[in-house]
Amino acid sequence: MLSLVIFLPLAAAAVFALPRTGRAAGAVWIAAAAADLALAVALWATYPGGIGHETRLRWIPTVSAGYHIGVDGLSLPLIAMTCVLFLCCAVYSARGPVSRSYAALFLFLQTVSVGLFAALDLLLFFVFFDLSIVGMYFVIAGWGHGDRARSALMFFLYTFLGSLVLLLGFIGLYVGGRTFDIADLARVPPFADRPGAAAVVLLAVGVGLAVKTPAVPLHTWLPPAHTDAPAAGSAVLAGVLLKMGAYGFARIAMPLLPGAWQRYAWVIICVGLAGVLYGALVALAQDDVKRLIAYTSVNHMGYILLALGAAGLAAPSAPRTLAVSGAVTQMVSHGLLTGALFLVAGVLWDRARTYDARRLGGVAATAPRLTALAALAAFGSLGLPGLSGFIAEFQIFAGVIGTGLPAAVVAGALGVTGILITAALFLRVLHRVFLGPPGEAGVNPDTRWPETAAIAPLLALSVLIGLAPRWLLDLIEPVSAAIVSLVGRP
Amino acid sequence: MTENPWDLLPELLILGGAVTGLLTGAFSARERQGRAAWISAAALVAAAVAAMAAALRPDGMAFESWALDPLTHVVRVVVALATAAVVVLARRRARGHPREAELYALLLLAALGTLALAAADDLLVLVSAYLLASVPGYALAGFAKDGPGTEAALKYYLMGAFLGVPMLAGVTLLYGAAGTTAYGGLAGERPGIAAVAAVLLLAGVLFKAGAVPAHFWVPDVTQGAPIAVAAFVTTVPKAGALAALLRLGGEVFGAAGYGWRPLLGLVAVATMTLGNLAAFHQDDVRRLLAYSTIAQAGYALVPVAVAGASALAVPALLFYVAAYAVTNLGAFAVVAATGRTTLAGQTGLARRSPALAVALTVCLLGLVGTPPTAVFAGKLLVLGAAWDGGHPWLAVAVVVNTVISLFYYLRWIRPVFAGGDAGRPDPWAAGIACAAAALSVVLGIGAGAVTPLMSLG
Known part of the structure; x- marks a missing residue:
């Protein structure tokens, strides 16, 4: 059934190869995404605990690589979030005519994203990882605006380099453990007695994943890619594709290289902290609304790295588990909120043809619905209690500071200033763009129904997680404990 | 040791196809020469089938000089099927040409030479295979008898003759020192003589592989020769040459400290880097593809360099060669289908013929090594072999070069999806392109199903 969830969108995309399906492209896309979401919900409802819905087939036995997929508390929320976000993008795109190839590309990306989160084999993971880059390249190059060819090329080259470094790391893991299977490798971590080799492999895997996450200083591809991508493309890029990097850390780097992760936990924490502060400060200086959202992504992904790094510290396991839970919650929460923010930015561009905060203003007067949605998303993103961002960030900071190590407390305290800066910059944007006197570029009319129907559910889910997070945390906490015990091995 | 002629059935079938095709052409009217194409294609397909059947028998040696092992079997299948595809590609342009049947005969003979190159287990067979693989190639390059074709043929011939001489000298040296030309008797030779002979021998084999420093003919021949011939000379002889190198390395030079592995490693890195960098600013897609084939030869040389040190080397090379042949033929088939040879001429292809544009994208991304195409699986095996064989720096070089190569392949993909007007593509070539992309x-x-077949024995 998991395979069905993965490949249903691709099968739907294949429908577009038939002639005369051009007019129904939007409807087919929405139907396929909705069906996939329904299947993902069914997957969640029937999830038995541990690794569920597992399938294991031989693929390339010469190098012990297989088609091994399964879900657990780490991947299931991300798969569900992916399906929600793609459905919202489909609904959002229904505001105008949808071309066949555009819908097919997004369905292809959905298959790739779900497949990546379900993969339990390094090679399978890499295949989906690489294909996500190819798909996104065509989305940016084909339907972007501004200097899209250059942005798309930069995105492709940069992340492709990252993916190949990642591949080198995977081959290192294979040489160490003679298999590409993540579950088998996690059972007997390779290079346990060769710290030097483990460090090199962690460096390769870490750099590969950090480009995608993105972690400072490997984030420079992100702002142009986001700025020039179409709104739905940005939402998917930030909401889903960035999670692939962070997910890779939790799924691969931590359980497979526990010794090296512990030894270099402070490096990870510092990189995460740099992302938090640098992302927030650079976002503060942006006049371009979309670039600003892009940089807050750098900031939010920094929290995740900070938490995952703290999980490798020599400290009691309870706070570390809390930090990992927070990181996973942050992945889901950031996907929902940033998706919503980029779709809001898409509406701004559609009406005003600019992202420049200096030229926008007084949007609240002409577009109250859009203003309400934007405000809610912004408050969620800055971590206001009652929304999912708070649940995530609270757990992260409680976990990091709760480790009790003086340096971790300092790191946590510095990280909290990141929230402060984010709050300031979001309030500033709300003030300049949505409130205040009308700007030279007007935003009129207000959101149409496909736009509202796409953005509102994302925020509703965020509020649901913010108010009643138990159903999500019950799923995440066991796997967080498992990751912490795996990474805590000598 | 057997002397059973049936062991050479695939080769005999190809030879028979060449002779029968030529005779049929000689006795047919000009507009009926198409028969020769059908005979040639049928002979090649039959040879591929015979090679697959031969692969089921145990490994051995025919006539004490012709190795029958997975290396030979896989190269036989790849070469026969690739040449059959080239015959189909060549058919349209050659139709009605006064020397149509000769074209097919030459293609088959060059393919035969390639097979001999791959199977040779004796220096004298290697030399004659080199000549048989090269001489028809010179004639093919100048087949159109136009200016660029003549220049290509002359350049090809001069390079081939020039590099064939050191190869012969190397053979002489080894024979003089060891008193035999069979690979089995050469292995224990004194390091000094063997090292000099190895370098001399490399000259000829690297020429056939289109690797640095014997690569200068590749861009000119690819640009000047008819497109089907270009597809042939950049795909088929490489398979034979790389297999021959693997055999030489594994059986003669690889064992002792002759510096064979570092030398081949350096050649591999130089080849891929030079090919990729030179491809950067090519505006003629044929020259772009030519440099791309040089770079691909560099990747394929990596498992050759670690032959004997890693169990993955042989399956890596074989899979890579097969994957590369499919993908490269696909890309050339697109050029043949559109008939446009500049990057600018590719604009609007996606609108005119979406299937062909998708096939081209798959082939080009395949050449980059994007999963899940065949070259990705091949590259993965190559990287694994390099790391496993104790040369991780080769794996790093492959990765860096792969990123570099992405740039020029994307330069080609971009105009394809831009607006513009492209001509009507040729249906046969387009069919080959789509089939190659799908096969890739x-x-x-299905790499898992194929690789075990390549590492038997």
Whole structure:
């Protein structure tokens, strides 16, 4: 059934190869995404605990690589979030005519994203990882605006380099453990007695994943890619594709290289902290609304790295588990909120043809619905209690500071200033763009129904997680404990 | 040791196809020369089938000089099927040409030479295979008898003759020192003589592989020769030459400290880097593809360099060669189908013929090594072999070069999806392109089913 969830969108995309399906492209896309979401919900409802819905087939036995997929508390929320976000993008795109190839590309990306989160084999993971880059390249190059060819090329080259470094790391893991299977490798971590080799492999895997996450200083591809991508493309890029990097850390780097992760936990924490502060400060200086959202992504992904790094510290396991839970919650929460923010930015561009905060203003007067949605998303993103961002960030900071190590407390305290800066910059944007006197570029009319129907559910889910997070945390906490015990091995 | 002629059935079938095709052409009217194409294609397909059947028998040696092992079997299948595809590609342009049947005969003879190159287990067979693989190639390059073709043929011939001489000298040296030309008797030779002979021998084999420093003919021949011939000379002889190198390395030079592995490693890195960098600013897609084939030869040289040190080397090379042949033929087939040879001429292809544009994208991304295409699986095995064989720096070089190569392949993909007007593509060539793209994906996904066949024995 998991395979069905993965490949249903691709099968739907294949429908577009038939002639005369051009007019129904939007409807087919929405139907396929909705069906996939329904299947993902069914997957969640029937999830038995541990690794569920597992399938294991031989693929390339010469190098012990297989088609091994399964879900657990780490991947299931991300798969569900992916399906929600793609459905919202489909609904959002229904505001105008949808071309066949555009819908097919997004369905292809959905298959790739779900497949990546379900993969339990390094090679399978890499295949989906690489294909996500190819798909996104065509989305940016084909339907972007501004200097899209250059942005798309930069995105492709940069992340492709990252993916190949990642591949080198995977081959290192294979040489160490003679298999590409993540579950088998996690059972007997390779290079346990060769710290030097483990460090090199962690460096390769870490750099590969950090480009995608993105972690400072490997984030420079992100702002142009986001700025020039179409709104739905940005939402998917930030909401889903960035999670692939962070997910890779939790799924691969931590359980497979526990010794090296512990030894270099402070490096990870510092990189995460740099992302938090640098992302927030650079976002503060942006006049371009979309670039600003892009940089807050750098900031939010920094929290995740900070938490995952703290999980490798020599400290009691309870706070570390809390930090990992927070990181996973942050992945889901950031996907929902940033998706919503980029779709809001898409509406701004559609009406005003600019992202420049200096030229926008007084949007609240002409577009109250859009203003309400934007405000809610912004408050969620800055971590206001009652929304999912708070649940995530609270757990992260409680976990990091709760480790009790003086340096971790300092790191946590510095990280909290990141929230402060984010709050300031979001309030500033709300003030300049949505409130205040009308700007030279007007935003009129207000959101149409496909736009509202796409953005509102994302925020509703965020509020649901913010108010009643138990159903999500019950799923995440066991796997967080498992990751912490795996990474805590000598 | 057997002397059973049936062991050479695939080769005999190809030879028979060449002779029968030529005779049929000689006795047919000009507009009926198409028969020769059908005979040639049928002979090649039959040879591929015979090679697959031969692969089921145990490994051995025919006539004490012709190795029968997975290396030979896989190269036989790849070369026969690739040449059959080239015959189909060549058919349209050659139709009605006064020397049509000769074209097919030459293609088959060059393919035969390539097979001999791959199977040779004796220096004298290697030399004659080199000549048989090269001489028809010179004639093919100048087949059109136009200016660029003549220049290509002359350049090809001069390079081949020039580099064939050191190869012969190397053979002489080894024979003089060891008193035999069979690979089995050469292995224990004194390091000094063997090292000099190895370098001399490399000259000829690297020429056939189109690797640095014997690569200068590749861009000119690819640009000047008819497109089907270009597809042939950049795909088929490489398979034979790389297999021959693997055999030489594994059986003669690889064992002792002759510096064979570092030398080949350096050649591999130089080849891929030079090919990729030179491809950067090519505006003629044929020259772009030519440099791309040089770079691909560099990747394929990596498992050759670690032959004997890693169990993955042989399956890596074989899979890579097969994957590369499929993908490269696909890309050339697109050029043949559109008939446009500049990057600018490719604009609007996606609108005119979406299937062909998708096939081109799959082939080009395949050449980059994007999963799940066949070259990705091949590259993965190559990287694994390099790391496993104790040369991780080769794996790093492959990765860096792969990123570099992405740039020029994307330069080609971009105009394809831009607006513009492209001509009507040739249906046969387009069919080959789509089939190659599909096969490339199938081979990539089905890599698990194919690789065990390549490492038997």
